[in-house]
Amino acid sequence: GAVVSQHPSRVICKSGTSVKIECRSLDFQATTMFWYRQFPKQSLMLMATSNEGSKATYEQGVEKDKFLINHASLTLSTLTVTSAHPEDSSFYICSARRPGGGKMNTEAFFGQGTRLTVV
Amino acid sequence: ELKVEQNPLFLSMQEGKNYTIYCNYSTTSDRLYWYRQDPGKSLESLFVLLSNGAVKQEGRLMASLDTKARLSTLHITAAVHDLSATYFCAVDIRSNYQLIWGAGTKLIIKP
Numbered sequence: 001g002a003v004v005s006q007h008p009s010r011v012i013c014k015s016g017t018s019v020k021i022e023c024r025s026l027d028f029q030a031t032t033m034f035w036y037r038q039f040p041k042q043s044l045m046l047m048a049t050s051n052e053g054s055k056a057t058y059e060q061g062v063e064k065d066k067f068l069i070n071h072a073s074l075t076l077s078t079l080t081v082t083s084a085h086p087e088d089s090s091f092y093i094c095s096a097r098r099p100g101g102g103k104m105n106t107e108a109f110f111g112q113g114t115r116l117t118v119v
Numbered sequence: 120e121l122k123v124e125q126n127p128l129f130l131s132m133q134e135g136k137n138y139t140i141y142c143n144y145s146t147t148s149d150r151l152y153w154y155r156q157d158p159g160k161s162l163e164s165l166f167v168l169l170s171n172g173a174v175k176q177e178g179r180l181m182a183s184l185d186t187k188a189r190l191s192t193l194h195i196t197a198a199v200h201d202l203s204a205t206y207f208c209a210v211d212i213r214s215n216y217q218l219i220w221g222a223g224t225k226l227i228i229k230p
């Protein structure tokens with residue numbers, strides 16, 4: 001079963017409104033989660049690294065005031081797209097990896113993705 | 120600059136044929152991952168390769184890793200239509216758990 005759960009899977013919102021996407025790790029504590037954006041027919045683009053209890057680390061070119069990330073607990077990170085516009089329409093995917101050492105726990109788990117359409 | 124290059128980016132093949140997707144990377148790493156993505160869906164983990172010379176097989180797919188050559192391959196044997204998808208490789212940057220992604224290979228297998 002899924003170890004990372006992402007909701008909602010699909011959302012349509014009006015331009016100017018805000019949308020919150022949740023990412024939960026179900027059976028482990030994730031001190032670090034990743035938020036990706038994927039444009040059609042392209043690879044994943046890392047937006048930011050979400051760190052539990054501290055500020056997220058944003059990649060170059062990603063507006064932190066537009067894409068608010070909160071990682072308030074070890075099992076939940078949220079991405080809020082503020083004042084959404086049609087160009088924000090995309091597929092957003094979160095990811096989490098089990099912390100700790102050892103090669104057994106290196107796999108990255110992905111949420112189901114969120115298809116955001118801003119109209 | 121850290122780069123992960125996949126080729127080909129697009130592959131159309133007939134059922135029953137064999138083919139290989141290549142993943143070259145520019146940084147030192149001994150951890151590489153292969154994922155499958157179906158249209159409109161998220162990523163499904165296929166293989167986790169954790170050491171030089173690692174080879175893993177699952178059904179008609181086989182992945183290998185050569186860390187000295189900084190090359191991983193995903194080999195498809197006797198392809199079937201159900202394997203049509205986009206395949207991504209990703210290289211591990213251990214310092215912060217970040218993955219560096221290839222551009223993806225869109226595979227279409229015609230019946």
